[in-house]
Amino acid sequence: MVQENKTKTADEGGFAQEYLTFTLGPEEYAIDILKVQEIRGYEPPTTIANAPAFIKGVINLRGIIVPIVDLRIKFGVGKADYTPFTVVIILSIVGRVVGIVVDGVSDVTSLRSEQIRPAPEFAATVDTRYINGLGTLGERMLIVVDIEKLMLSGEMALVDEVTQS
Amino acid sequence: MSIDMSQFYQVFFEETAEHLANMENLLLTLDVHEPDHEQLNAIFRAAHSIKGSSGTFGFTDLQDVTHILENLLDKVRKGELKLREDMIDAFLDAGDVLKGMLAAHQGDGESDTDMAKAVCQRLRLLTENEAAAAPVSTPANAVPPAPTFAGTTPVPAAELQQGFHLHFVLEGDAATTEATLENLMAELAEQGDVRIVGRAASPDQPWHLQMGGVEDAELLRGMLEFVARNDSIRVTPLDEGGGLGDATDGAYGFFTDSATPGTVADEAYGFFEPVGEAAGTAASDDAYGFFEPLPETAAPAPETSPEDAYGFFEPLPEPVAATAASTAVPTVALVVEEKPAAPKDKEAGTKRPAPVAAAKPGADTSIRVGVDKVDQLINLIGELVITQAMLAQSASQIDPVEFERLHNGLIQLERNTRDLQESVMSIRMMPMSVVFSRFPRVVRDLSQKLGKQVELKTSGESTELDRGLIERITDPLTHLIRNSLDHGIEMPDERAAKGKQPVGTITLSAYHQSGNIVIEVGDDGAGLPRNKILAKAKERGLNVHDQMTDQEVYGLIFEAGFSTADQITEVSGRGVGMDVVKKNITAMGGRVEIDSLQGVGTRMTVKLPLTLAILDGMSVAVGNETYIIPLGYVIESLQVERGMIKSVSGVERLIQVRDEYLPVVTLYEIFRVPGAVTSFEEGIMIILEADGTKAALFVDAMVGQHQVVIKSLESNYRKVAGVSGATIMGDGRVALILDVSMLVSMARHTLPVAA
Numbered sequence: 035m036v037q038e039n040k041t042k043t044a045d046e047g048g049f050a051q052e053y054l055t056f057t058l059g060p061e062e063y064a065i066d067i068l069k070v071q072e073i074r075g076y077e078p079p080t081t082i083a084n085a086p087a088f089i090k091g092v093i094n095l096r097g098i099i100v101p102i103v104d105l106r107i108k109f110g111v112g113k114a115d116y117t118p119f120t121v122v123i124i125l126s127i128v129g130r131v132v133g134i135v136v137d138g139v140s141d142v143t144s145l146r147s148e149q150i151r152p153a154p155e156f157a158a159t160v161d162t163r164y165i166n167g168l169g170t171l172g173e174r175m176l177i178v179v180d181i182e183k184l185m186l187s188g189e190m191a192l193v194d195e196v197t198q199s
Numbered sequence: 200m201s202i203d204m205s206q207f208y209q210v211f212f213e214e215t216a217e218h219l220a221n222m223e224n225l226l227l228t229l230d231v232h233e234p235d236h237e238q239l240n241a242i243f244r245a246a247h248s249i250k251g252s253s254g255t256f257g258f259t260d261l262q263d264v265t266h267i268l269e270n271l272l273d274k275v276r277k278g279e280l281k282l283r284e285d286m287i288d289a290f291l292d293a294g295d296v297l298k299g300m301l302a303a304h305q306g307d308g309e310s311d312t313d314m315a316k317a318v319c320q321r322l323r324l325l326t327e328n329e330a331a332a333a334p335v336s337t338p339a340n341a342v343p344p345a346p347t348f349a350g351t352t353p354v355p356a357a358e359l360q361q362g363f364h365l366h367f368v369l370e371g372d373a374a375t376t377e378a379t380l381e382n383l384m385a386e387l388a389e390q391g392d393v394r395i396v397g398r399a400a401s402p403d404q405p406w407h408l409q410m411g412g413v414e415d416a417e418l419l420r421g422m423l424e425f426v427a428r429n430d431s432i433r434v435t436p437l438d439e440g441g442g443l444g445d446a447t448d449g450a451y452g453f454f455t456d457s458a459t460p461g462t463v464a465d466e467a468y469g470f471f472e473p474v475g476e477a478a479g480t481a482a483s484d485d486a487y488g489f490f491e492p493l494p495e496t497a498a499p500a501p502e503t504s505p506e507d508a509y510g511f512f513e514p515l516p517e518p519v520a521a522t523a524a525s526t527a528v529p530t531v532a533l534v535v536e537e538k539p540a541a542p543k544d545k546e547a548g549t550k551r552p553a554p555v556a557a558a559k560p561g562a563d564t565s566i567r568v569g570v571d572k573v574d575q576l577i578n579l580i581g582e583l584v585i586t587q588a589m590l591a592q593s594a595s596q597i598d599p600v601e602f603e604r605l606h607n608g609l610i611q612l613e614r615n616t617r618d619l620q621e622s623v624m625s626i627r628m629m630p631m632s633v634v635f636s637r638f639p640r641v642v643r644d645l646s647q648k649l650g651k652q653v654e655l656k657t658s659g660e661s662t663e664l665d666r667g668l669i670e671r672i673t674d675p676l677t678h679l680i681r682n683s684l685d686h687g688i689e690m691p692d693e694r695a696a697k698g699k700q701p702v703g704t705i706t707l708s709a710y711h712q713s714g715n716i717v718i719e720v721g722d723d724g725a726g727l728p729r730n731k732i733l734a735k736a737k738e739r740g741l742n743v744h745d746q747m748t749d750q751e752v753y754g755l756i757f758e759a760g761f762s763t764a765d766q767i768t769e770v771s772g773r774g775v776g777m778d779v780v781k782k783n784i785t786a787m788g789g790r791v792e793i794d795s796l797q798g799v800g801t802r803m804t805v806k807l808p809l810t811l812a813i814l815d816g817m818s819v820a821v822g823n824e825t826y827i828i829p830l831g832y833v834i835e836s837l838q839v840e841r842g843m844i845k846s847v848s849g850v851e852r853l854i855q856v857r858d859e860y861l862p863v864v865t866l867y868e869i870f871r872v873p874g875a876v877t878s879f880e881e882g883i884m885i886i887l888e889a890d891g892t893k894a895a896l897f898v899d900a901m902v903g904q905h906q907v908v909i910k911s912l913e914s915n916y917r918k919v920a921g922v923s924g925a926t927i928m929g930d931g932r933v934a935l936i937l938d939v940s941m942l943v944s945m946a947r948h949t950l951p952v953a954a
Contacts, residue, residue, distance in 0.1 A: 080933040081824065082919055083870030092916065094927045097582040101916040131915045193917055 050144035053169070055176055056123065056136040058105055059112025063136075064143065064169055064176040069125050073139055076120035086191050090135065095124065101192060104135040108190075112137055127182050132192060134181075143176070145169045150178055161189075211256050212305055213567070218245040219301070220636065223294050227639045231284055239276040242290075246272055249297065260315070261300050267319050268293045271326045280326075289321045291640065363419060364396070365408040368431035405431060570666070573626050580616075580623045581908050585931050587616045592930075629669050631709040631718070632660035637673070638680055638707060645684050652691050652702040653684060659709035664716050668807060671787055672718070675780040679720040679803050680705060682777065687724030687801050697798065699723065715789075718805040726797035727753050735761065753793035757781040758891070785889075788814055788831050816907045816926070816936065819885065819898040822872035825934045826898075827907055827926055828885065832939040834893070836885040836901060844879050854884060854895050861886065864942050865897045869921060875899055889940035896942065909936065921945070 053064035079091030079102045088107040092099050102122060106112045114135075122133045150167035164184040169176035185192055222245040225238050246269045253261035268290065274280040296315045303309050384393060397407035410419060420434050587609075594602075594609050635657045646653040664672070688694075688703035695701050706721040729752050736743040736755050743755065755761060757777050784791050789807035808815060816827035837856070845853040845860065853860045863884070867875035876882040876899045884895040907926035912919060912935070923938035 080925075080935065081872075082916075082935070083872070083921065084919075092912065092925060092933050094585075094931055094933050097578040097585075097910070097927065099910045099912055099915060099925045099927075099933055191917070 050146045052142055052144050053176070053178065054123070054142055055140040056121070057138050057140060058109055058136055061109075061111055062140065062174055062176050063105075064145065064178045065123075065125075065181040067142055069127060069181055071124040071126040071131065074122050074124060074133075075118070076116050076122050076135060078116070089191065093122075093133065095131065095133075098131055100124065100131045100133050102133040102135060103185075103190065103192070106135065106137065125181060125185065127185050130185075130193070132185055143169075143171060145171070145176070145178070153177075208256065208304075211252055211258075212301060214252065215249050215261070215301055216298075218249050219294055219298055221245050223291065223640060224636055226287055226290050226294070227643065229282070229287065231282055231287065234275070234282045236276075239272070239282075243269065243272045243276050258300070258304055261297055261304075264293060264296055264300070264315055264319055267322045267326070271322050274326065286325055289318065289325055291644075293318045293322060363410045364433075364435045365410055365419060366405050366431070366433040366435070368405045568626075570627075573623075576623050577627070580620050581927070584616055584620055585927060587612055589931060625663070627666045628663035629666050630660060631662045631664055631669075631716075633669055634673050634676060635660050635707060635709075638677070641677055641680060642684065642705060645681060646688075649685065650690065651684065651688050653688055653705055654702050655705050655707065657707045662709040662711060662716060664709075664807070668716075668787060671783065672805070672807065675783045675805070676707075676718065676720065678776050678780045679805075680707070683720055683722040683724065683801065683803075687722035687726075689725055712806075716807050718807070719802055720805075721800060721802040723800040726799055726801055727756070727793065727795040728797060729753075732756065749795070750792070753795055756793070757791065785831065788829055790831060814907050814909050814926075814936065815904070817885075817904050818902040818928075818934065819866075819883070819896075820900045820902050821866050821870065821898050822875040824870070824872055825902060825928065825932075826866065827905070827934050827936040828887070828896070829923075829936065829939060830904065832887045832889050834886045834888050836883055838882075839879050839884050841880060854879070856886065856895070859893070861893050861895045863895045863897055864945060866937075866942075867897075867899075869942070869945065887939050887943055889943045892943050894943040896937075907934070907936070 052067040054067045054070050055062055055064045057063070077093060079093045081091040082089060082101075085091075088104050090102040090104050092101050094100075104114055106114045116135075119138065121136055121139050123136060123139065124131060124133050149171070150169045153162055153165045153168050155162055164180050164187070166178040166180050169178050184190065222242050225242045225245070229235070229238055229242075246265050250262055250265035250269055253259075253265065271280070271286065272290070275282050275286065280286075292314075296311070296318050299308070299311055300315070384395075392410070394409045395406070396409050397405075420432060591609055591613060594606060597605075599606050638657070639655055642653055642655040683705050688705070689697070689699075691701040694703060704723050706719070708721075709716060709718045711717070729749060732752050732755050733743055733745065733747075736752075736758075739761070741755065741758065743752075757780070761777070781791055784805055784807070787807055789805060792804045792806070793801065794804070795801040814827070815830040817830055817833055818825050818827050820826075839854050843854045843856070845855055847853060852863055854863055855861075863879070866872070867877070879897060882897055882899050883901055884897055885901070886893060886895050905928075907928075910925045910927065910933075912922060912925045919935075921938050921941050922935045923941075924936045925933050926936055928934050
């Protein structure tokens with residue numbers, strides 16, 4: 035996937051792609067801005083029985099029932115506490131709407147393909163399969179996440195096994 | 200043509216389905232002995248529209264059947280044939296065949312070609328039999344003398360029926376023609392004497408055969424169509440030479456060889472060539488647009504006005520009016536009134552300049568909108584309602600005197616929102632007549648098959664029901680009606696012996712009752728035999744006793760595999776069906792009840808919620824969570840006392856309610872809700888029944904009863920065990936709707952011994 039992405043951006047002539055960056059504890063992450071539908075404040079969701087701990091429950095987003103995933107619990111970073119500043123990023127992924135809880139949204143950055151380095155293999159709670167690379171922005175290191183792949187993966191338990199491609 | 204026709208297919212399918220439904224309704228209401236002329240015309244128009252559009256879209260199978268259907272209808276319509284019961288049967292069957300074909304084109308199953316052939320044959324026979332007096336070629340017609348036609352020899356009708364010249368160009372190349380021709384000759388030989396007159400020198404050249412002893416040009420044409428190029432086929436009566444007074448029928452506007460006057464292209468989709476103008480005006484009835492009504496004032500003597508489509512016709516104006524009358528039953532619709540010389544045409548007086556145009560009602564007051572658009576609208580309204588409720592809640596905390604105008608505005612908003620919600624909901628509503636309209640047919644067919652006489656009475660057709668429910672209620676209702684017909688209504692002599700009218704009555708009615716829709720299927724038949732049902736139930740080892748109420752006993756017929764029929768018939772008696780009916784209705788959030796009086800009749804009452812999108816629910820609290828239980832499953836709720844709780848192997852798992860032991864489903868355990876009441880005595884037991892099993896659901900407290908809008912959990916999440924959906928409460932929060940049948944079965948599975 036890393037390879038694939040690199041060639042793709044190279045074909046585009048090194049054009050910059052826009053990323054939404056957010057923080058989970060001390061770490062900074064970046065996701066493709068085109069997958070983001072909106073950003074809203076956290077409201078306590080309705081819990082779902084027997085769901086994994088990182089699935090906080092479902093909320094009502096203008097009449098649509100949207101599951102909420104706490105990425106901090108999933109990635110095991112930061113403290114999963116909910117303050118008035120806790121933010122939910124609503125993602126739109128292949129027709130499905132999912133919300134992710136993060137500590138805060140930083141900004142929107144352009145990253146050119148040469149700014150993204152392949153991530154080395156390392157042991158982490160996140161499978162490196164879902165990491166497109168590491169972006170460098172001055173002193174900052176952004177973990178570029180393939181959010182679509184992550185959200186549709188079996189380990190997120192967001193989709194029924196059958197609907198997975 | 201480079202236009203992609205497929206984009207219009209959907210419209211065609213919908214329109215055709217409508218026409219078919221319309222046709223069927225009209226046929227069923229038609230009085231066989233005194234058919235209403237307008238109705239006949241309407242049926243004809245429906246068939247004609249189907250034919251026209253299926254032709255345009257290239258669905259030739261539909262077109263072929265409708266064509267034959269239309270021929271017969273046309274004759275009936277004009278009074279040339281007397282309408283008979285068997286014709287209506289044939290028409291209805293043809294309608295079924297067409298429906299099958301339509302479904303097949305939509306990718307739903309395969310059309311039954313054998314059935315189609317059989318129906319076509321029946322229709323043809325009906326057309327032919329009666330037409331024996333008249334020539335085969337009735338479509339064409341000639342009105343009085345044509346001086347200019349003196350040169351044309353009139354051909355007596357009798358001879359026309361004897362045989363035909365067949366001209367055609369075979370499909371395929373030289374290599375295959377020999378074999379094809381051999382097959383064709385063999386087939387033709389079965390129909391009559393066949394002789395090759397002219398052989399084709401090359402594959403592109405036409406063949407010329409001569410057929411004797413055949414009366415049906417259409418049949419020959421049909422056979423040829425399989426092997427020959429359709430536009431090359433010409434079937435002409437023997438007595439006319441190759442090109443004498445000859446007409447190309449079936450050709451969509453091709454005129455090949457006619458120097459002879461009086462030739463007419465019928466069904467001219469555009470092309471219309473007034474050949475032989477000197478002789479007379481050729482008029483094409485079905486011309487799409489190109490057809491000026493004949494001058495009514497001074498119509499020149501011969502006017503050939505072929506009525507019908509492809510039909511073989513004989514454009515020979517008879518020199519003598521009397522002959523004309525004998526050969527061709529007059530079909531001139533347009534000019535007949537103005538022409539005193541026109542032969543005894545009494546019924547064909549209807550003007551029908553362009554039936555296609557007439558078939559499309561000018562002012563259509565409805566629009567077709569995708570269901571998804573309506574659903575989106577409903578969602579948005581739901582959102583608006585919630586927002587409005589939130590505003591109202593916040594406003595209730597501020598001083599009503601100081602902010603009087605704000606309050607008034609909010610009250611206004613509330614009223615408007617409610618009205619808006621109601622009207623949007625009504626978009627999804629459809630009248631029950633959509634469902635009811637198919638039952639006359641069911642009753643008719645079935646009563647004929649069973650040899651019973653049954654009259655169907657319907658009321659409340661205008662009662663509206665959600666579209667989604669309409670689609671799903673049809674099958675269960677059909678089953679109930681079949682059941683009434685088969686088991687309820689007795690045979691005519693049996694009825695007479697009981698002092699009843701020989702004709703049984705099935706009543707079908709729909710009405711609203713306190714937020715529900717009630718559909719009743721009643722019959723004045725034998726009623727349900729309580730003792731027989733009980734005996735049968737005991738025989739099957741069901742848990743029954745003699746003290747059961749009538750209602751409970753009748754409810755047994757909904758058990759799977761239960762049948763009291765002594766004999767298994769084609770219609771029913773296998774015991775499959777009623778259980779499915781109950782299951783389907785329960786799945787829709789409804790209930791079925793049976794009332795019956797032996798010897799007097801049975802009434803089955805189906806109660807359904809008004810819409811699928813809204814559910815009557817009871818909200819219960821467990822810990823900090825709120826859950827919704829569909830009210831249809833709730834039997835009662837109670838607070839248990841110590842003595843009612845029974846334990847099995849040390850675990851409190853059963854409660855005794857009156858004389859029953861019910862398994863307990865503890866919701867806080869299943870859903871792992873923290874902070875819930877754990878002692879059975881402090882909470883509430885809600886007795887639920889699903890799929891015939893009862894269980895007690897243990898919750899903290901009952902909160903209230905609401906109508907909730909059902910939202911899918913699966914559209915963005917996955918299926919959750921024990922949860923059938925979600926809804927949004929008044930405060931904007933999400934509450935989960937419990938899947939009662941699953942919870943009840945959970946109780947059964949964790950407690951296999953208790954059952």
